[in-house]
Amino acid sequence: MSATTGRTLGMGEQEAVEGRFVDAPFGNALVEAARADERIVGLTADLGKYTDILPFAQAFPDRFFNVGMAEQNLIAVSAGLAKVDRVAFCTTYGVFATRRAYDFIAIACAHGNLNVKIVAGLPGLTTGYGGTHQAIEDTGLVRMIPNLVVLDPCDAIEVREATLAIAAHDGPVYMRLPRGRVPVLIEPNQPPFVIGKSRLLRSGSDVGIISTGLLTGAALEAATVMESQGISVGVLHVPSIKPFDNDGVAEFSSQVNQIITAENHVTDGGLGTLVTQALYRAQLLKPLRHIGLPDKYIECGSVPYLQAKYKITAADIVDACRG
Secondary structure (H helix, E strand, O other), rough: OOOOOOOOOOOOOOOOOOOEEEEEHHHHHHHHHHHHOEEEEEOOOOOOOOOOHHHHHHHOHHHEEEOOOOOHHHHHHHHHHHHHHOOEEEEEHHHHHHHHHHHHHHHHOOOOOOOOOEEOOOOOOOOOOOOOOEEEOHHHHOOOOOOEEEEOOOOOOHHHHHHHHHHHHHOEEEOOOOEEEEEEEEEOOOOOOOOOOEEEEEEOOOOOEOOOOOOHHHHHHHHHHHHHHOOOOEEEOEEEEEEOOOOHHHHHOOOOEEEEEEEEEEEEOOOOHHHHHHHHOOOOOOEEEEEEEOOOOOOOOOOHHHHHHHHOOOHHHHHHHHH
């Protein structure tokens, strides 16, 4: 059930978002990119409404294709269009892209280093529809594919920046999609988004939180709470899972006393694993804790309830900072 309405949310419905937000930042950024590059086409597997690509479909109906509920065809058709000099943006849910069409991503797209941009909705624990719809292991799967860039943006500003960046990038990309009413977290004075680079959102010396995607908002909230209690907390946001900013993570980690990773994904094979490897390679020995999802299927329920149950909230990051 929804924490705000007291009922189970229907497909496509979302919890209310407080504060600053932008509607459909991906779709609007894709329109912006497509106006500058006529090679860009958009595709979906019958999920246009729920993956924010409708602004593109409305602006460029002759460049938009709905292949129906057939994710393998979605990737294969996108690869075919890329072979004739199109830049193919295709949208579906993360679970459907990675579980149903993994071989097509690896061979049809990445093997030939084609210009296919896979934009994946419902990343991690952002839906109450249970294990069939929760892409809790997707970045761990796709980061193993050669040539494939893997991104996990945190807010509306970064979704726009990342969309424009991958439109200009020559090669295949898998990007997790915050959709609908997406909050704004990144301040205007922050450095621009760059594929392969992390972003220092907050400096600190006692605790360093290394986060990605949805959990970056929770990390910033936790850092504010801890600062009010006299504990200095830095936040390093890592939107680029592959290529991974090993040097940036090592530099940030060298300046704090302990490290916490925070991700909307299983910790084994995700950001937690990547940070552990980066610290080992840099020969940095620091206390390290992982906030993320367990190695199990998540049940159905309201998203706030499930996020609290599986301990991926700001309060859980606060507890880890104190611990």
